[in-house]
Amino acid sequence: MDQAHSPSANAQSALSPQVIRDLRAEHNALRARDFCDRFQIREAQLLAAYTGRGVTRLHAHPDAVMPQIERLGEVMALTRNASCVHERVGVYGNYKSGPHAAMILQPEIDLRLFPSHWVHAFALNEDTDTGPKRSIQIFDAAGDAVHKIHLRETSDHAAWDEVVAALATGDTSDVLEVAARKPAEAPKSNPAKCEVLRDEWRKMTDTHQFLRLTSKLKMNRLGAYRIVGAPFVERVPPEAVDAALQALAKSKTEIMLFVGNRGCIQIHSGSIETLRAMGPWQNVMDPRLNLHLRLDHIKEVYVVNKPTQRGPALSLEAFDGEGNIILQIFGRNAEARDSRPAWADILSTLPRLHTEETV
Known part of the structure; x- marks a missing residue:
């Protein structure tokens, strides 16, 4: 050159x-x-x-x-x-406009938009x-x-x-x-407020209340996950994400899969079918959905249980080494429920950390 x-x-x-x-x-x-x-x-x-x-x-x-x-x-x-x-x-x-957050709400194109980042x-x-x-x-x-x-x-x-x-x-x-x-926001925990976090978590009736709760307690998502403990959050090893994708492709269980950045979150609702690994990438290669995930970037993974009026909302959430969230997977809402037994079964079979690894 x-x-x-x-x-x-x-x-x-x-x-x-x-x-x-x-x-x-x-x-x-x-x-x-x-x-x-x-x-x-x-x-x-x-x-x-x-x-x-x-x-x-x-x-x-x-x-x-x-x-x-x-x-x-x-x-x-x-x-x-x-x-x-x-x-x-x-x-x-x-399209639903909003000064701080906007939305596209379609069966296949489902987006959350944050206009301040659309420059x-x-x-x-x-x-x-x-x-x-x-x-x-x-x-x-x-x-x-x-x-x-x-x-x-x-x-x-x-x-x-x-x-x-x-x-x-x-x-x-x-x-x-x-x-x-x-730079990415560093994980923010407030151990002095851990019991308050647990009490307020238990009272949640909607998943959207979570970020308001952490903000009130001067924490953020990853910081709260690190300290709240069972039965609300369990840390699992990075390989749990690929194991979950493999199980989802085999079972065709319907999910909501969130991937985003500061300006946009994109959501897939439905099943995934075809996985093709290539080097560090795991790829979903379906006719109307492609997902390309760097498995080697995943450093922290949590199984999260948030109570709602429609039953427990269970998610698998992956973070990189800087504390950025990479993706979230929820069971797909059906029949006005947040609870999906098939998704709960998959989460229960994921690899677990040994006790000394969680410290």
């Missing part, structure tokens, strides 16, 4: 759009995220470098984006974090040997991906130009300034 193209520690502001494009031409076999990691730029800056070259800058707020996406018909929704990618085929619609957006239109490759991609202030919408053969491509025109900002700059990434 040309020394002039070697990235420095401050490469996200040092590389010009022309250099980014030259590097991309040299390394076009790399996935976009891998390319950005190698050259220390952000994904949003890579797209910005191609503004006017198949890329159009768009308004990013969900209130603008979501009504337009409905016009594209069936698409693939993608939400990821550093350890897991969640891809779901379906149709957008039933940059782009439309990408590439001509390939197999036809046009089109997507709308949203990024946070740091230039990291929040949510992506990829058109498929079954999408309404005739609506593409009108959707892009409706969302376009008119900004033709190929330079994008990004903010520093915010």
